[in-house]
Amino acid sequence: MSSVLFDVPGPRxxxxxxxxxxxxxxxxxxxxxxxxxxxxxxxxxxxxKWNVFxxxxxxxSIGQMLLNTLRAFxxxxxxxxxxxxxxxxxxxxxxxxxxxxxxxxxEFFRAVPVLVxxxxxxxxxxxxxxxxxxxxxxxxxxxxxxxxxxxEALRAGIExxxxxxxxxxxxxxxxxxxxxxxxxxxxxxxxMLPVIVAQLVVTMKDTALGFIITYQELLYYAKLxxxxxxxxxxxxxxxxxxxxxxxxxxxxxxxxxxxxxxxRSPKMKALAAxxxxxxxxxxxxxxxxxxxxxxKFDGNNSGAI
Amino acid sequence: MxxxxxxxxxxxQGLTYTLMVFFFGGIIALVLGTIVGAMRVSxxxxxxxxxxxxxTLVRNxxxxxxxxxxxxxxxxxxxxxxxxxxxxxxxxxxxxxxxxAETLRAGINTVPVGxxxxxxxxxxxxxxxxxxxxxxxxxxxxxxxxxSVFIALLKNTTVAAGFSxxxxxxxxxxxxxxxxxxxxPMEVLLxxxxxxxxxxxxxxxxxxxxxxxWRIAR
Numbered sequence: 001m002s003s004v005l006f007d008v009p010g011p012r013x014x015x016x017x018x019x020x021x022x023x024x025x026x027x028x029x030x031x032x033x034x035x036x037x038x039x040x041x042x043x044x045x046x047x048x049k050w051n052v053f054x055x056x057x058x059x060x061s062i063g064q065m066l067l068n069t070l071r072a073f074x075x076x077x078x079x080x081x082x083x084x085x086x087x088x089x090x091x092x093x094x095x096x097x098x099x100x101x102x103x104x105x106x107e108f109f110r111a112v113p114v115l116v117x118x119x120x121x122x123x124x125x126x127x128x129x130x131x132x133x134x135x136x137x138x139x140x141x142x143x144x145x146x147x148x149x150x151x152e153a154l155r156a157g158i159e160x161x162x163x164x165x166x167x168x169x170x171x172x173x174x175x176x177x178x179x180x181x182x183x184x185x186x187x188x189x190x191x192m193l194p195v196i197v198a199q200l201v202v203t204m205k206d207t208a209l210g211f212i213i214t215y216q217e218l219l220y221y222a223k224l225x226x227x228x229x230x231x232x233x234x235x236x237x238x239x240x241x242x243x244x245x246x247x248x249x250x251x252x253x254x255x256x257x258x259x260x261x262x263x264r265s266p267k268m269k270a271l272a273a274x275x276x277x278x279x280x281x282x283x284x285x286x287x288x289x290x291x292x293x294x295x296k297f298d299g300n301n302s303g304a305i
Numbered sequence: 306m307x308x309x310x311x312x313x314x315x316x317x318q319g320l321t322y323t324l325m326v327f328f329f330g331g332i333i334a335l336v337l338g339t340i341v342g343a344m345r346v347s348x349x350x351x352x353x354x355x356x357x358x359x360x361t362l363v364r365n366x367x368x369x370x371x372x373x374x375x376x377x378x379x380x381x382x383x384x385x386x387x388x389x390x391x392x393x394x395x396x397x398x399x400x401x402x403x404x405x406a407e408t409l410r411a412g413i414n415t416v417p418v419g420x421x422x423x424x425x426x427x428x429x430x431x432x433x434x435x436x437x438x439x440x441x442x443x444x445x446x447x448x449x450x451x452x453s454v455f456i457a458l459l460k461n462t463t464v465a466a467g468f469s470x471x472x473x474x475x476x477x478x479x480x481x482x483x484x485x486x487x488x489x490p491m492e493v494l495l496x497x498x499x500x501x502x503x504x505x506x507x508x509x510x511x512x513x514x515x516x517x518x519w520r521i522a523r
Contacts, residue, residue, distance in 0.1 A: 004413060004421040004439055006348045006431075013348070020349045028355055038382040111505040112498045113460035115467070116474050120498065123477055124491035201365075208367030212467030219369055226377065234378045241370050248365035 039234075048230045053239065058225070065221040066243060072135060072207045072217065076142035077200050083147030088154035089180065109148040115209050117141040122213040134215035138207060146203050153195045157188030193262055197255035201248055208244065218243060308488030308496060312480060319473040320500070326394055326462040326472060331455060333398025338405025345410050360403045368464050372396045376468040393465040397458065404454045412447030413439070445519045452512035456505055463501075473497045 009017060039045060052058055090102035109117070122137035161184060169179035189196070211219035222240040226233035309316060344356035363371070375396035376389055416439050424438040466474035477493045480486045 003346070003348075004416045004418050005346055005435075007425060009348060017349050020347070021351045024344070024349065024352045024355055038384065042381060042383045044381065108502065111502040113463040113474075113501055115463040116494060116498050116501060119474055119477060120491070120494045123481070124489075124494045127489040127491045205365075205367040208369040209464065209467075211369055212464070219367070219373060222373065223377075231381075234374075234381050237370065237373050237378055241366060241374070244367055244370060245362065245365045249361075252365060 044234055049232045049235055051230060052225055052228050052232055053235070061221060062218070062239075062243075065216065065218045068135075068215070069207050069210075069217040072138045072142070072210060072215070073204050076139045076146065076207070077203055079139065079143040080146035080150055080203065081196075083143055084150030084154055085185075087148055087151035088158070091151065091155055092158065094176075106148040106151055109144045110152070112145075114141055114145045114206050115212060117144060118209060118213050134210060134213050137213055138210040138215050142203055142206055145206075146199055149202075150196060150199055153192050153199065154185075154188055157192035157195075158184050160191065161187055190262055190265070194255055194259040197251065197258055201251045201255065204248055204251055205244070308480070308492040311487035312476070315476050315479060315486075318471055319476050319497075322390065322465075322470060322475075323462050323472045325390070326397060326465055326470070327459050329394045330397035330401060330462070331458055333395065334401035334405050334454075334458065337398060337402035339409065341402060342406035342409035342413075345406060346413055356406065360406055363400060363403045364407075366400075368397070368400050368461055369467065371400045372464055372468050375399075389468055389470050390465075393468060393470045397461060397465070401454065401458045401461070404457070405451070408447055408450045408454055409443075411450070412443040415446045416442045448519055449512055449516045452508060452515065456508045456512075459504055459508065460501065473500060 006013070043049065087102055087106050090098050091106060093099045093102070118137050118141040121132055121141055122134055125132050165183055165187065166179055169183040174182065207217060208219050210217050211223070214220065218240045222233075222236040225236040341356045341359055344352040345360070347353060347356075372393060375392045379387070379392055420442065421434055421439055424434040429437065462472055463474050465472045466478075469475070471479070474494070474497055476497065477490050480488050480493050481490050
């Protein structure tokens, strides 16, 4: 194979690659062996350390905590999608009195770390006399943060559409709402689906922050288990970590599948061909649209992590 | 304002710790991320597989859990004791390294293959192909997303507060646990939010400036 970085290897390159392969294997094996050595030295594989996980009560509790995690994730995901649409549309409004406040709010919630927002909701609000439940603190903080990130993604998706789409919509007599809901949003959602699902993976991972404000979810239970006889802290972390990784992998898998699906879909191909055609021969309106657009959004896709 | 001026010692400590986690975590992330990113684009299949496994595994683990492994798990291994701060820096570095690696890989992939082929065709050796042709182009497209990674890293330093590392959000617990210090939790947390907004705005401005300076003229 050939790439930007290297060509099809010759005899010397093949020898060097073989050496690199061996070095990589040695380093990886050394790291794993070191970890295993430390683990067995501190008796982490002994039956006493894993004993907790032989009780069905523990597993049903894990199931309960998994449910708590999923409960927070599901509600936060739905609410943040809804908020994302509202903020995205508000930010593109023609009226400055809508656009400016929405822009400020979006930028504010994007800049404040999720954990600080959770703490404001959970530790801060009671000083103002509002009692909050950790569940709602987690859900609302995730909604505000991910909602504003999704709003930016949707806005980028809408603004990357060819100007002609909007103009054609107005030309056939649609109102602003019709142009948005019937023409712009469906295309933008299609184009941004991978970004949206990737942001949902982030939401899923961030539910684990609930642990810090004592929301009873998976990680909270891992901490609880580590006070059991034998203090199985690594064991609990490994099992809970495995559950998280599997859940996120499933969501990431959906994201990848969505990306492949949208890339193959005939509608997307038509859109891409459309844009390519604009590049070669376009009307004056399209040319002006292209020129004004090109300066406006070159990347700056500050994705959240 | 009492929440600020009554606890100036705590605020300067919190800010120092936050910036320390940010800088040292960032350095670890850059070094480790560059190694992993290089592995992911290398011609050695085994190195690629190891890089992919690392990125997939860590990217799908919540940062809180990575902290959990480092801060609580490390002590179970009976290795030389390290402070929570150092362990936290390692945790955030190891986590962010995956994002650095992915950004670098994406940046290298934006350079058209023809560029490198043309460079080879005029007889440049590997070192010059890299330093004169491929990396300068990749660098320009890497800068904006890399700044986004660092903005996220800055916001992620808050997670350290959950593991008794004295970063900014930890102030809330410290102040409300002592009866003599002024400031309600709400005041303290809002000031923390303000500081983060200021820092994020600073980094965003830096991102814009660098982006404009190194924009690719095509």
